[in-house]
Amino acid sequence: MTDNIRVLAIDDSPLMRRLLSEIFKGALHFELVGAAQDAAAARGLIRETRPDVITLDNKMPDMDGLTFLAEIVESHYIPVVMVSYFTQEGAEEALSALEIGAVDFVGKPIGSTDEGWGPFRQILLERVRAAAGAQRVRSSSAPRTPHPSPQLMHDSETIIAIGSSTGGTEALMEIFRVLPAGLPGIVVVQHMPENLTDFFAQNLNRVSPMEIKEARDGDEVCPGRALIARGNNHMAIRGDGNKYRIETHQGPKVWNCRPAVDVLFDSVASVAREKAIGVILTGMGEDGAIGLTHMNKNGARTIVQNKESCVVFGMPKKAIELGAAEFILPLQDIP
Template sequence: MDNIEVLVCDDSSLMRNMISRIVDSAEGMHTAGTAMNGKFCLQKIPLLKPDLILLDIEMPEMTGVQFLEERKKLGIDIPVIILSSIATKGAAVTMQCLELGASDFITKPGGSVSVNITSVGSSIIEKIASYGGKYARAHGKNIASPEVFVHQAKLKEAEAAAVKEGIISKIKPSETKPEPLPATLWTPPHKEPAVITPLRQSGPIDVVALGISTGGPNALREVFAKIDPKFSKPILVVQHMPAGFTKEFAASLDKICPLKVKEAEDGDLIHPGQIYIAPGDFHIVVQKSTLCNVIRLSKEDLRNGHRPSADVLFESVAKLYKNRALGVIMTGMGRDGAAQLAEMRKQGARTLGQDEKSSIVYGMPRAAWELGAVQKQVSLENMAAEMSAVIKEQAGV
């Protein structure tokens, strides 16, 4: 197995050291080098040939934003993950970084220099495995699937927690749950999809429900930039994203989308031709109303480890809209959305899933496909057009 080579760029020597330790603790990942600002990072790229760059924003001489601007001018396609502050200002700058071509971001707990950075270690591993792994494979490397890296990270977290609590002095991988995956497992095996027999025929579509996770920020930018200005149905979106960032994310999408995009609020009327982004740390559901259906937010327990959860949205849409809905599941780690997209299909809704080739992580779409929940797999490039085509087809246009 080859390594995913990572370049860490942060002005704090403490942060560079701690982040490098997190990277090097994962089998199959390696810190190729470090840089104290964007200028040195640019100089080291040709020498180190990294598969991914972890980038701080606030740095002397050349900031993260300035680095991304220069990266864009030079045509460098190495994926960049931003290490961001959770402050409001940090959220705005983080969205600016996404607009400049960064792939995703991770929040630093406690500010720009965070001794608690290890608390997001599994998130760092997941992002590297997802974006860096895809880039490395595209350049001829043999890299394990993102699920393998995440599984290993969870085993180490379980070991650390057990040792910290004094349960045991040393935990063996065989004693942890879930069981370790085979080292030779590069990608999960493909399964034939189950067969779902809908309870009713699909009808004209009144709403679109979309679930997405890892790889989502840039995927949604592409889909919504291409969407038909005459798209007349409301779109409800669950993008796994922490609280404090979804409002700025919705605003950044609104700049490039011909439809109105906003962060969903409790009690919002669901208007045609508008896009509603679930706020971080809130589930989003639909509720029947006399004149116009409305959005409700809730702080109920996490579902599939997430809040918001795609399963919660899909379940709600299946109950209220039944066969008059379109469900879409896109790139993301895990299985969130798969089970309830299958329920949407059972109720007669139309369904689409992003294909493996264009997904950063094919976890959520794969799980939905294997359950028989996805009628058609579509590339990211064609997703906006396919959504419009399904709407028109169901309307008999």
């Protein structure tokens, strides 16, 4: 890959192609190598330009975006960031794109005001930059390898806190498929828009022996249940006798994220202290690393996903650099 990240934009809207072109042409260290309106045009440009990253709309005139995504993943492997209107009705398509192999997605803002398009530009560039360095990781059927691992404590005061971002939806799916129903309560922050987290929790619930739901203020964290932070809401825990309950709020973004892993981990470090286990999975940026450090200092056991099994080794890398990782494990060995 050259110093510039070479991007191919695929969108059937002439206006959107123009906006994407302006964003990438005006950004330092990005180069727009082409813009295509459909799959037929895109195939030629992929062969001619060999881009580092593709942005792809999920609606095209000649082929739906998910079908073309599968073709890109299988025929080329070029990292793909889906860029589309991910409404509540489109939640299933967004999560299907991640299952097929998209690295991440960015929702187009509704409306034409700068209020939505300014943050869209920043998020798009961040996620395309992360995608350029993403690894191709497939679900592993390999047997577990011997690693020292923390002994889970099974009482009502134990809590497991997990944070993830890019690549995290599939990592969480792999973990929750095999976790037994009787584990201590689990709280999860996965960076995801507000209109997708409930659908994602439902998907996890269908494949897991545990009860999994989108978190609501006041929910009890109890054995056999996992609570997923709602998009656009920070999630923390508070003590309630010998139990924990969820607190949600829309405070300022942390690391440009809401929900933020650090908000959750800091509350777990303060409230649960040594009766906690913290886990950081694949993801771009640094969110969660400081919070995991606080958990570790307060006696919690801490686990970080290793580089080889991460889609993006950002959050785990920072946690390791800060000395927060007691155990560094491949994804298949974390459950």
